[in-house]
Amino acid sequence: MSKRIFQAASFTPTATADGSALASATYMSLEAASATQILNVSEIQCCGQATASAVNIMQFARNLTAATTPTALAAPNGDGPLSGASAALAAPPVTYVAAGAGPQRTNTALTARLNLSFNAFGGIVKWFANRGEEWQIIGTSVSVAPSSLSAFTGGNVGLMGAHIIYEPL
Amino acid sequence: MSSLKRHEGYLIVDHSASPGLPADVARQSGYDPRHCGEGRVFEAATLTCSHCKCTVVKNPLRTRDRTYCSKCDHYLCDVCAMATAQADYVHVPFEQLAEAVLRHAEKSAESPIVLLSP
Secondary structure, eight states, rough: OOOOOEEEEEEOOOOOOTSSEEETTTEEEEEOOOTTTTEEEEEEEEEEEOOSSSSEEEEEEEEEEEEEOOOOOOOTTTTEEESTTOOOSSSOOOESSOOEEEOOOOOOHHHHSEEEOOETTTTTEEEEOTOOOOEEEETTOOTTTTTEEEESSSOOOOOOEEEEEEEOO | OGGGGGGOEEEEETTTTSSBOOOOHHTTTTTOOSSSSSTOEEEEEEEETTOOOOEEOOOTTTTOOOEEEETTTTOOOOHHHHHHHHTTTOOOOOHHHHHHHHHHHHHHHSSSSOOOOO
């Protein structure tokens, strides 16, 4: 299938401890549409938009607890195919920045997390995976699949934008 | 054995127009603090562990052995490396875990999935 970009134009993360529900509009979360869908995350970029120095300890990590009732994305946030020729997906992945109860970041040592700390006052952080080395989201089991970009405890978080490039298989 | 560099990802933390990160935050994130200050750009290779798919920032100054799994032909993160040293360790690459999850999901879509430790 074709690659897609999930992007949030501008949001201020909140420093949140592992295992605590993330507040709406402070994170970006990505889940497979079904128990058999696989998503390969190949690129994550965070761009600072703060007007004063602000350390954002961003982490892309597995969700320990899934969100309940994710809210559909609304402009200016979005999720769409990189190629304009892509056919619409029968089961599009679930991407959201708000939910009835937000997801909780994993607090276990043996689940993956990617640390993307940067200063949101002009800083940029970007991670690319090599082919075959992508961050995989398989099915819907927590601690194996759903993943979110959010701010870890610490820092004095500031405004930022971000995108996540992924491919449903 | 072919070069393991083929597995490497790429991380860039650009503070060329930013005050940058404090040294403690940079260290916590696995960055080199000398390259994360004001006006600096930090670039590094990243490694993805084949057992848990955790991505770690490669430290080029590391002197300890970087654990290599001959069954996967791949590097492991330190957490999984410790697990492989246990007496009762059973080799479970992430792909095997993925297959188990998918197989279980296909067989019983309604029942809860039993997670295997990577």
